[in-house]
Amino acid sequence: MIKNEHQNCGVCQFAPLCIAQPDEKYKYFDSSLPIQRHISLHKGEVLFTPRTPFQSLYAIQSGSIKTTQIEDDGKEIIRNFYFTGDVFGYKALHQGMYLSTATALSESDVCEIDYRTFLSFLEKNHRLQEHAIYTACSHINATAYLHYNSAERRLAAFLLDLSNRLHPNFSKDVLYLPMSRQDIANYLKLTPETISRISTKYIQNKIIAVDKRKITLLHYERLREIAEKGRV
Amino acid sequence: MIKNEHQNCGVCQFAPLCIAQPDEKYKYFDSSLPIQRHISLHKGEVLFTPRTPFQSLYAIQSGSIKTTQIEDDGKEIIRNFYFTGDVFGYKALHQGMYLSTATALSESDVCEIDYRTFLSFLEKNHRLQEHAIYTACSHINATAYLHYNSAERRLAAFLLDLSNRLHPNFSKDVLYLPMSRQDIANYLKLTPETISRISTKYIQNKIIAVDKRKITLLHYERLREIAEKGRV
DNA sequence: CGCCGTATTGAGCGCTCTCAAGCTAGGTGG
DNA sequence: CCACCTAGCTTGAGAGCGCTCAATACGGCG
Numbered sequence: 001m002i003k004n005e006h007q008n009c010g011v012c013q014f015a016p017l018c019i020a021q022p023d024e025k026y027k028y029f030d031s032s033l034p035i036q037r038h039i040s041l042h043k044g045e046v047l048f049t050p051r052t053p054f055q056s057l058y059a060i061q062s063g064s065i066k067t068t069q070i071e072d073d074g075k076e077i078i079r080n081f082y083f084t085g086d087v088f089g090y091k092a093l094h095q096g097m098y099l100s101t102a103t104a105l106s107e108s109d110v111c112e113i114d115y116r117t118f119l120s121f122l123e124k125n126h127r128l129q130e131h132a133i134y135t136a137c138s139h140i141n142a143t144a145y146l147h148y149n150s151a152e153r154r155l156a157a158f159l160l161d162l163s164n165r166l167h168p169n170f171s172k173d174v175l176y177l178p179m180s181r182q183d184i185a186n187y188l189k190l191t192p193e194t195i196s197r198i199s200t201k202y203i204q205n206k207i208i209a210v211d212k213r214k215i216t217l218l219h220y221e222r223l224r225e226i227a228e229k230g231r232v
Numbered sequence: 233m234i235k236n237e238h239q240n241c242g243v244c245q246f247a248p249l250c251i252a253q254p255d256e257k258y259k260y261f262d263s264s265l266p267i268q269r270h271i272s273l274h275k276g277e278v279l280f281t282p283r284t285p286f287q288s289l290y291a292i293q294s295g296s297i298k299t300t301q302i303e304d305d306g307k308e309i310i311r312n313f314y315f316t317g318d319v320f321g322y323k324a325l326h327q328g329m330y331l332s333t334a335t336a337l338s339e340s341d342v343c344e345i346d347y348r349t350f351l352s353f354l355e356k357n358h359r360l361q362e363h364a365i366y367t368a369c370s371h372i373n374a375t376a377y378l379h380y381n382s383a384e385r386r387l388a389a390f391l392l393d394l395s396n397r398l399h400p401n402f403s404k405d406v407l408y409l410p411m412s413r414q415d416i417a418n419y420l421k422l423t424p425e426t427i428s429r430i431s432t433k434y435i436q437n438k439i440i441a442v443d444k445r446k447i448t449l450l451h452y453e454r455l456r457e458i459a460e461k462g463r464v
Numbered sequence: 465c466g467c468c469g470t471a472t473t474g475a476g477c478g479c480t481c482t483c484a485a486g487c488t489a490g491g492t493g494g
Numbered sequence: 495c496c497a498c499c500t501a502g503c504t505t506g507a508g509a510g511c512g513c514t515c516a517a518t519a520c521g522g523c524g
Binding site for chain 1: 502503504506522
């Protein structure tokens with residue numbers, strides 16, 4: 001199947017910097033960021049592993065990635081989910097090496113951006129260094145809802161977060177989750193059983209509809225109330 | 233009392249950028265970051281409040297700051313603690329305005345760095361833009377321990393974190409906490425009662441000693457075990 | 465001395481976890 | 495076609511951690 005390679009570049013955090021950006025509004029820049037290479041990943045394939053020296057940032061052109069770590073007690077913990085348009089690797093930038101494993105949750109296309117090249121690119125494009133710092137800062141506290149005090153709040157906030165991030169070109173009400181319940185539970189510091197029980201409760205209250213990994217948000221406002229108001 | 237104004241500048245995240253840095257090793261840079269002004273804050277004084285437009289980053293020369301937000305349910309939540317050498321304001325950078333209230337926990341001296349000045353400074357000092365991005369990235373996941381699954385783990389990790397950050401020029405074993413138990417509880421998503429109960433348990437096991445806000449770490453390794461191993 | 469804010473201690477409850485069983489969809493082989 | 499298996503998900507029962515509510519202790523200060 002032939003697809004438009006640049007169809008999602010408009011939502012990429014690096015769009016203002018990137019050579020692949022076809023939009024006229026970015027044409028005035030001196031030069032454009034050279035993408036080192038495009039990487040295609042099958043579901044389950046690994047992009048990087050812990051202790052690999054940091055060299056590149058990654059932008060997701062399509063698909064979804066999870067980053068995970070193994071705790072001392074042997075359990076896997078999910079650090080983050082990344083979707084179309086997201087740029088990741090900043091934590092490795094600071095540590096000098098990747099500390100987590102990045103695994104494709106679905107068929108994914110990723111742009112690799114060599115960090116040394118990126119820096120010298122910024123030196124030649126002063127107007128873009130601001131955007132680069134801005135992008136790095138967007139990762140701070142992006143997941144404030146993980147601190148919410150109840151399972152109901154965290155799951156509701158997670159669904160709203162996905163609604164905004166998952167399918168930039170599609171409906172915000174119908175989510176096709178690329179990750180398992182186990183992954184969600186892991187990310188929200190809950191158990192799959194708790195996820196399941198709360199989902200059932202939401203379904204009974206006609207807040208969402210669930211068909212396997214297809215989630216339909218039926219009552220957006222109610223979901224927002226649950227996420228924000230805490231224990232009802 | 234006369235104090236050395238630059239005594240803590242060596243541990244500042246912005247040391248390589250800053251005019252106040254007296255160390256010879258930084259002398260080779262083209263120019264130095266102009267600090268807009270020094271701000272002295274008394275305990276309880278507020279540096280910025282929510283919805284104020286973002287204009288400056290702040291570096292703590294001495295003292296300690298907490299950033300807080302009011303949740304929809306009216307409760308205050310603590311976003312972060314910042315100590316000597318820390319630079320903060322990056323989240324506001326991304327949002328365009330400060331979203332939290334920054335309050336001094338003790339007598340504090342803060343350097344204000346105008347962000348436009350900062351950017352134009354970076355344009356003239358390419359070698360420092362890397363450090364600027366590096367500093368911004370240091371805020372990502374800096375507080376991973378907040379996600380730990382038990383109260384004992386979180387409190388142990390918090391004490392270890394403070395041990396590294398609180399008194400750069402003093403002992404790592406004796407901590408003088410600038411914040412109340414309420415603040416700690418709030419930050420760790422626990423209650424003051426739980427903090428108190430776990431502290432008592434640690435005292436009984438001779439892991440720490442407590443005298444009001446003076447905490448002595450008696451058994452560093454045991455504390456690390458608790459923080460890392462999870463539910464014992 | 466009394467007052468007030470902070471910290472500690474105690475009793476009981478509820479949310480979430482653990483452990484276990486049951487369910488569903490999809491795949492394989494007869 | 496069905497029987498069987500597996501992985502992922504759901505449902506149920508019981509236990510424990512941390513919360514709520516309340517009482518008490520402590521120190522600073524007028």
